[in-house]
Amino acid sequence: MSTRIYDEAQEWQVTASETPFTGNKTGVRTDDVVMPDGSVARRDYQTHPGSVAVVALDDQDRVLVLSQYRHPVRQKLWEIPAGLLDVPGENPLHAAQRELYEEAHVKAEDWRVLVDVYTTPGGSDEAVRIFLARELSEAEGERFAVSDEEADMELARVQLEEIVRGALAGELHNNSLVVGSLALNAAMQGGGGLSALRPADSPWPARPFEG
Numbered sequence: 001m002s003t004r005i006y007d008e009a010q011e012w013q014v015t016a017s018e019t020p021f022t023g024n025k026t027g028v029r030t031d032d033v034v035m036p037d038g039s040v041a042r043r044d045y046q047t048h049p050g051s052v053a054v055v056a057l058d059d060q061d062r063v064l065v066l067s068q069y070r071h072p073v074r075q076k077l078w079e080i081p082a083g084l085l086d087v088p089g090e091n092p093l094h095a096a097q098r099e100l101y102e103e104a105h106v107k108a109e110d111w112r113v114l115v116d117v118y119t120t121p122g123g124s125d126e127a128v129r130i131f132l133a134r135e136l137s138e139a140e141g142e143r144f145a146v147s148d149e150e151a152d153m154e155l156a157r158v159q160l161e162e163i164v165r166g167a168l169a170g171e172l173h174n175n176s177l178v179v180g181s182l183a184l185n186a187a188m189q190g191g192g193g194l195s196a197l198r199p200a201d202s203p204w205p206a207r208p209f210e211g
Contacts (some may be wrong), residue, residue, distance in 0.1 A: 009205070013040035015040055025049060025084055038043035048126035048206040052080035052096040053176035056106060057183050062182065064104055064136070066130075069152060078156075078166075079174040086177055091209050093200045096131045101139050104155060108133035115183040118206070119175050127206035130180040132187075132197060161184060185207045 013034040021028040027047045032040050043102040056064040069076045083099040085092065091113060099105050114132040118125070166172040187194055 004119060010108075015168075019047075027087075044123075046124040046126070048124055049088070050085040050087065050092075051082055051126065051128045051176075052092045052098050052099060053080050053128055053130045054133050054138055055080055055130060055179060055180040056081040056100060056108060058134075059183065060157075061160050062162055063160050065156050065158055065163070066103060067154045067156075067179065073172065073173075075173070077174045078177060080130075080174055080177050080180055082176050084127050085207060089183070089208070089210050091201075092129045092204060093131070093160060094205065096129075096133070102155070105139045106136050107139045107192075108134035113182055113200060113202050114187070114197060114210065116204060116206065117175075117179055127204075127205070129204055130174060130176055130183070131200065132180075132184060132194065134194075161203070163206075191200050 014031045015034060016032040018030050019027055020030060026049075028044060029047050030042060030044050031112070032049045033043050035041055054064075063080065065078050065080060067076050067078050071191060076153065081096075081099045081103040083095060083102075085095055096111070097107070102107065110133070112132045114130045116129050118127055120126065160181060163177065164185050165174065172178060187197060190196065
């Protein structure tokens, strides 16, 4: 019999906490945390509002991707539509639908939760919910006005198998693109198929939201 593993909520005692930096969207927090042996260790980490991302899959098994310059890594990366949860308690599905519209001018009729991840839990509390969106069509109305890095954005539709190949070959590096594509590929090959994925409004303990 296989062993089932799962993450569980815990909160170790914090004896002191300060926020040495607060930026426009994220910040840095320093906590003094009591270790199991009673000692106290200082932990610095980025505070983050959370994000959503969308694997938008068309009827030819192509994924909608976009390329965008990311200054911290000095690369132009291929990614999937994604964005911050700008409003505390914001419904992540609504945020994902907004990002798909703004970045790709596309809407989808079928939404499911693909996977939930912490991007770098050793140094940030950022949580990302990656959705699967299907039954795609062009959105009505004018395209969303873009600026800054998004003004140089390129859009493409790429076969899922090509994205999986590129990720395993070390050619694609964006966290949400890689995790989302590999999760989708696994779901498509699993016994339950895509119908076994969680509903789009499934609870998300990492970022509780209103319905």
